[in-house]
Amino acid sequence: MSAGLVFLIVVLIAFAGFVVGRRRALATAGGDPRKLHSLPGYYGQTVFIFAAAPALLLLVVWMLAQPFYVENRTSGLIDTADIAAGSSRDLVMADVRRISGGIDTLVAIGGQSEADIATMDAQEVDVRKLLAGVGVALGSDVNRSVFEAAKSYRGTTDTMNLIRTVLVIIASLAGAAYAYTRINPEYRARNVSEYAIKLLLIACSSIAILTTVGIVLSLVFETYHFFQLYPAKDFFFSMTWNPQFRGGSDLGILPLLWGTLYVSFIALLFAVPIGLMAAIYTAEYASPLVRSFVKPAIEVLAGIPTIVYGLFALVTVGPLLRDYFAQPLGLGNSSSSVMTAGVVMGIMLIPFVSSLSDDVINAVPQAMRDGSSGLGATHSETVRKVILPAALPGIVGAILLAASRAIGETMIVVLGAGAAAKISANPFEAMTTITVKIVSQLTGDTEFASPETLVAFALGLSLFVVTLGLNIIALVIVRKYREQYE
Structure with a gap:
């Protein structure tokens, strides 16, 4: 039964x-x-x-x-x-x-x-x-x-x-x-x-x-099992990713880690300034009528499925970047690139930064604004020197959430950045990330008994450690500035 x-x-x-x-x-x-x-x-x-x-x-x-x-x-x-x-x-x-x-x-x-x-x-x-x-x-x-x-x-x-x-x-x-x-x-x-x-x-x-x-x-035990079958030194320091289920595999994480951080960096470089400025505008400058329209319109981006973003990257953004930037500059001929995935992922992350930062800025006490205005500061000076420093811990938390979302994204990378595991500084070349390779290694009828399958758990644990490190760094920054402004 x-x-x-x-x-x-x-x-x-x-x-x-x-x-x-x-x-x-x-x-x-x-x-x-x-x-x-x-x-x-x-x-x-x-x-x-x-x-x-x-x-x-x-x-x-x-x-x-x-x-x-x-x-x-x-x-x-x-x-x-x-x-x-x-x-x-x-x-x-x-x-x-x-x-x-x-x-x-x-x-x-x-x-x-x-x-x-x-x-x-x-x-x-x-x-x-x-x-x-x-x-x-x-x-x-x-x-x-x-x-x-x-x-x-x-x-x-x-x-x-x-x-x-x-x-x-x-x-x-x-x-x-x-x-x-x-x-x-x-x-x-x-x-x-x-x-x-x-x-x-x-x-x-x-x-x-x-x-x-x-x-x-579960990650630790399966990763330990993986390292019993495959040398840890080769996994962490090899510059080649070439899984072969029939033997002779080279399972180095460095190309995947580079692709993950590179795509995430470009996405945050695109999303953080736009999202933060949009939050400042809706919280401090927009009229109630404009705010009631702009804020929901930005948050709609968070409700779009990632596969739709991936198709947008594949059909629209990739060819656009290739025809107007990569080919004229002689940097590449492929529509699948780190820049394509990073830009589209940055668009997806804008509401994460904007919405949370807007809520944090609105949570700053009105007395701080009034005190700054009473001392003769302009509105922009109040925003730059009073409101943003007071809201910094929450803004860092919003950026951290966006970074974690970027590191864990898969579909946009599959359709926008390709599946090439390599290390290159050219943002218009195709690369891949850890999450994409986790999916590819576990796709199909697999048993968790070979290094080529168990490597997915080692990749997952490595990604977890990277995300945990970002959290720790963010907590240190938040604690430092929170003590300064409390």
Whole structure:
């Protein structure tokens, strides 16, 4: 039984427990809710909580632990002699999972029975042709131990799923029965329910932190796995990016890092002055009527999908820059370039800088403006010497948000800058970024067992470190100037 169906059964048991618990509370009070410590609904909620919470917690823990148990149990069935030269146990386990999925497909389509699958032998049937018939691609020749491991993998998974289903349903019924038996007029159901709600709120508030921790840990573990297969020195200091899934890959990050920073720099160079000046105008100079029109018009840019920006770069901006700048200056003949992606990305980032800076400028106390005017300063002097310094922390935060958005952009770079991984100072040449190569390395039917696939996690972790460094620098700047103006 699938995990989704088990979840649905638990929810149904919990709802049934709510109804039954509420009725029992009223029955114990003789139908008079005034004799109860809590409202009748609270008694139903306690049954619901005890029926759902332990069972769902068990379901989540089981789903997290089961893959590790099945993998370790099945991996021991593979003989070391059956691992081909140049391969690894992880690659063989990838074939085991594919074969197991193919067995499931064969059973599902009715081409083979459970008994036939159980008695199959890799020496008695052409397993590769059989599984290829249901769309299962294998990375190595199938031998007896691998096929036996696949059958064991499937059998163990089915057994564990059955045990999981039984235990979760038992836990749900047991929890509901426990809460049901405790119902009486003196039972403080409201306290129990409110405490459970408090725990739920704490859990919800922890989701962001736990998600961040989970993302970082997943990146770190997979990156560590990558560096076991590929030298870290070559990854960080090689000037060449040339992945070859058949071997002989050169996976240097420097060309990708250069392209990422170059495109982001041009985008910020375009977006920050325009966005900041637009924010100053709408906040300090524009009339209410003009502001009511200009500010929403600028913010519309933030709602345009990035794929549309990419098409705009490919069809309009790229040819324009090529015909009027690159070719006349002798800098290139391609419409795909860093400048194309940077300009279009800068247009996309204008509302991030403008809207946030406008809100920060408007948040500066009016008393500071009045004091500056009282000392004889002009409006422009007040803006330059009073308002902007006071709003600097928020403006830096807006620029940082725009920089993070630029570093993580993919579609505009794919369509506007191309996919060439190289280091060049010419902004009219095609280059690429880290995010584009992360997508390309994980596109298609891949298994996380080869350096060419695992390198995506190393690239992601490197990008995370770069973004974290920008955040730290921004915090230092903000703290320095905030102390000066407070």
